[in-house]
Amino acid sequence: MTNWRPDFDPDNLYFVTTSAVQHRHLFERDVMKRLIVDSLDCMRLRKRLKLYAFVVMPNHLHMIIQCRAETPLADVVRDLKKHIADRLIRHYWAEGNQSELDLLSSAVARSDKQRYKVWEDGYDARDVFSPEFLRQKMTYSHSNPCQPQWNLAECPEDYVWSSARFYLTEEPAIIPLDSADLLLG
Numbered sequence: 001m002t003n004w005r006p007d008f009d010p011d012n013l014y015f016v017t018t019s020a021v022q023h024r025h026l027f028e029r030d031v032m033k034r035l036i037v038d039s040l041d042c043m044r045l046r047k048r049l050k051l052y053a054f055v056v057m058p059n060h061l062h063m064i065i066q067c068r069a070e071t072p073l074a075d076v077v078r079d080l081k082k083h084i085a086d087r088l089i090r091h092y093w094a095e096g097n098q099s100e101l102d103l104l105s106s107a108v109a110r111s112d113k114q115r116y117k118v119w120e121d122g123y124d125a126r127d128v129f130s131p132e133f134l135r136q137k138m139t140y141s142h143s144n145p146c147q148p149q150w151n152l153a154e155c156p157e158d159y160v161w162s163s164a165r166f167y168l169t170e171e172p173a174i175i176p177l178d179s180a181d182l183l184l185g
Contacts, residue, residue: 010069013052013128015137016077017062019120021107025058033161035087036061039080041175049076050178055141055162062141064128077123085118131184
């Protein structure tokens with residue numbers, strides 16, 4: 001990941017990618033995916049972001065979001081990652097998954113600053129500069145689960161943990177979205 005970030009403009013949408021620490025498959029189980037989509041929904045309901053598209057993969061997350069001027073992109077991504085990490089760690093504690101907690105603990109560089117590391121440092125954000133780019137990134141995200149290296153679904157709309165069914169069928173996604181239809185032209 002390049003950790004490239006554009007200058008923040010609240011009028012723009014951003015294609016954001018962030019990955020699990022050491023690209024571990026921390027989000028492979030549905031319960032972990034549910035923690036992520038619930039966190040996205042929470043941020044949306046709190047008006048921290050507008051969520052146009054997303055896909056939760058076993059070791060990374062893609063999303064197309066828009067942030068308000070008072071909640072810049074860097075703050076939103078930081079807070080989202082922190083919220084998801086907290087929920088994920090709490091879940092590992094509740095299920096007594098000490099081996100996963102030990103792995104997350106071993107990834108910490110400075111134990112005086114944090115106990116567990118869930119995410120790779122930083123994130124990648126691309127300014128969505130045109131309807132064509134938006135369409136390209138949505139197609140890329142929604143097709144990701146169908147790629148041979150993942151083989152998580154036969155077709156994009158079958159993968160529950162994305163916004164594909166919202167755009168490709170008349171069915172709602174697993175969480176509410178802000179529609180990008182007007183932006184796509």
